[in-house]
Amino acid sequence: MTLKIYADRMSQPSRAVLIFCKVNGITFEEIKLDLARRQQRSSEYKEINPLRQVPTIVDGRFKLFESHAILRYISCAFPGVADHWYPSDLFKRAKIESVLDWHHSNLRRGAVAYILNSTLAPALGLQKNPQAAAEGEKILSSSLEQIESIWLKGNGRFLLGSSKPSIADLSLVCELMQLQVVDEKDRDRILGPHKKVEQWIEDTKQATMPHFDEVHTVLFKLKAKLQEQRLSEANNKIESSKNTTLPSKM
Amino acid sequence: MTLKIYADRMSQPSRAVLIFCKVNGITFEEIKLDLARRQQRSSEYKEINPLRQVPTIVDGRFKLFESHAILRYISCAFPGVADHWYPSDLFKRAKIESVLDWHHSNLRRGAVAYILNSTLAPALGLQKNPQAAAEGEKILSSSLEQIESIWLKGNGRFLLGSSKPSIADLSLVCELMQLQVVDEKDRDRILGPHKKVEQWIEDTKQATMPHFDEVHTVLFKLKAKLQEQRLSEANNKIESSKNTTLPSKM
Numbered sequence: 397m398t399l400k401i402y403a404d405r406m407s408q409p410s411r412a413v414l415i416f417c418k419v420n421g422i423t424f425e426e427i428k429l430d431l432a433r434r435q436q437r438s439s440e441y442k443e444i445n446p447l448r449q450v451p452t453i454v455d456g457r458f459k460l461f462e463s464h465a466i467l468r469y470i471s472c473a474f475p476g477v478a479d480h481w482y483p484s485d486l487f488k489r490a491k492i493e494s495v496l497d498w499h500h501s502n503l504r505r506g507a508v509a510y511i512l513n514s515t516l517a518p519a520l521g522l523q524k525n526p527q528a529a530a531e532g533e534k535i536l537s538s539s540l541e542q543i544e545s546i547w548l549k550g551n552g553r554f555l556l557g558s559s560k561p562s563i564a565d566l567s568l569v570c571e572l573m574q575l576q577v578v579d580e581k582d583r584d585r586i587l588g589p590h591k592k593v594e595q596w597i598e599d600t601k602q603a604t605m606p607h608f609d610e611v612h613t614v615l616f617k618l619k620a621k622l623q624e625q626r627l628s629e630a631n632n633k634i635e636s637s638k639n640t641t642l643p644s645k646m
Numbered sequence: 647m648t649l650k651i652y653a654d655r656m657s658q659p660s661r662a663v664l665i666f667c668k669v670n671g672i673t674f675e676e677i678k679l680d681l682a683r684r685q686q687r688s689s690e691y692k693e694i695n696p697l698r699q700v701p702t703i704v705d706g707r708f709k710l711f712e713s714h715a716i717l718r719y720i721s722c723a724f725p726g727v728a729d730h731w732y733p734s735d736l737f738k739r740a741k742i743e744s745v746l747d748w749h750h751s752n753l754r755r756g757a758v759a760y761i762l763n764s765t766l767a768p769a770l771g772l773q774k775n776p777q778a779a780a781e782g783e784k785i786l787s788s789s790l791e792q793i794e795s796i797w798l799k800g801n802g803r804f805l806l807g808s809s810k811p812s813i814a815d816l817s818l819v820c821e822l823m824q825l826q827v828v829d830e831k832d833r834d835r836i837l838g839p840h841k842k843v844e845q846w847i848e849d850t851k852q853a854t855m856p857h858f859d860e861v862h863t864v865l866f867k868l869k870a871k872l873q874e875q876r877l878s879e880a881n882n883k884i885e886s887s888k889n890t891t892l893p894s895k896m
Contacts, residue, residue, distance in 0.1 A: 446792075446795070446796045447792065447796065458737055458740075460740055460741070461744060462743070462748055463747075464743065464747045465740055465743035465744040465746075465747050468743055469736065469740040469743070472736055473736060486722055487708055490708075490715055490718065491710070493712070493715035493718055494711060494712040496715075497712035497714045497746075498697070498712055500747070500751050501750050501751070501754070501755065504751070505755075542696075542697065545696070546696045
């Protein structure tokens with residue numbers, strides 16, 4: 397009876413669950429759903445997850461969705477998971493719960509709104525929305541400020557002053573990795589002022605290598621493709637401005 | 647060493663924590679903060695909760711915020727709490743985590759946006775925003791539909807087919823109680839189509855009486871005050887329309 401994970405690697409909570417299982421040596425079967433092709437809308441998948449979102453796990457007869465709930469469950473149900481991921485100590489665990497709960501209405505809300513409305517909308521058949529992107533950026537920047545001043549306070553390399561990562565580090569860093577697809581100057585504007593956050597992203601990557609990069613490959617490919625598109629659009633603009641400002645040779 | 651709870655009873659997560667402690671016979675000291683008077687912005691409170699939100703608990707040297715994290719912690723740290731609130735069974739607990747995680751970006755997001763922008767904004771020195779209220783109502787209505795068709799599926803009176811309430815029932819019902827302050831016809835339009843949800847709210851109330859009503863008293867008072875205001879505004883409108891349409895006696 398192998399654990400099944402229904403996931404799209406373009407979805408940041410899907411990646412967190414996949415990386416977590418790989419890092420902890422948990423055998424699983426990955427069932428890929430392509431959200432851009434709306435594969436989560438099939439009637440078969442509705443039986444597995446009526447919310448039609450990813451990730452979902454099926455462990456024997458047990459079905460579960462919501463990535464934080466999945467990470468908690470796997471931490472407790474699979475004996476090989478090291479304690480630092482989801483400590484059994486009541487006080488340490490409660491503090492991690494606090495970060496996980498904070499994530500939803502802060503970092504996640506801001507990052508999703510900004511990245512969708514500034515960059516990913518066309519790929520999902522939607523229109524970019526500059527006002528919604530600006531509102532998202534505001535929440536995202538305030539969340540990064542809070543990560544730096546509150547959750548990364550202390551001497552540890554990870555959240556809550558810890559020397560080893562928890563499921564909260566992995567979940568939040570996978571969220572921030574989504575910024576890879578936006579224009580470099582926008583990413584620098586948003587992440588640049590937060591050196592501690594940048595170092596923590598790097599530390600979490602290193603603690604979960606080589607799985608971190610392997611699971612993010614699809615995101616890195618999209619990043620390269622979008623960069624190429626932007627370059628080509630910029631060149632076209634230069635060309636068309638030359639054509640309108642230079643005298644014609646005809 | 648008494649548990650301290652920093653709370654504003656106008657805040658739905660504050661009420662959930664207070665009711666939970668009262669129902670479970672946990673002795674605590676309630677420290678009231680008035681969010682409308684921005685008492686959470688004081689430098690003393692920043693030391694307790696750098697996010698400057700309510701509720702926060704202080705249990706000896708341990709400080710904790712985010713209401714779901716607090717409810718989980720109290721369930722585990724205080725021996726008198728009955729198991730149904732936050733079951734030790736791995737599978738039951740995981741399902742409750744799933745509802746708690748879902749709450750943030752669905753029911754909570756929709757309810758807060760709708761109620762703030764349709765009703766509460768002026769009391770907090772803000773302007774009502776009909777567009778934001780409409781967007782909030784859309785998320786709220788979709789969340790109510792999901793509660794009815796997914797989380798309340800089954801024969802039990804409570805979420806996940808359970809015969810007794812969990813911390814998820816209490817948290818979600820306290821969220822929905824916030825609808826008490828909106829105009830009756832709007833509340834009926836939104837809640838009316840969801841009879842199962844209305845019955846579940848009633849069942850959760852009954853399971854936590856008399857504490858449920860006692861902690862909600864401040865909300866019921868605001869409801870009465872706002873109803874009176876609406877009636878008086880409606881009367882003024884009728885009067886002024888009479889004055890403009892009837893011939894003057896002067």
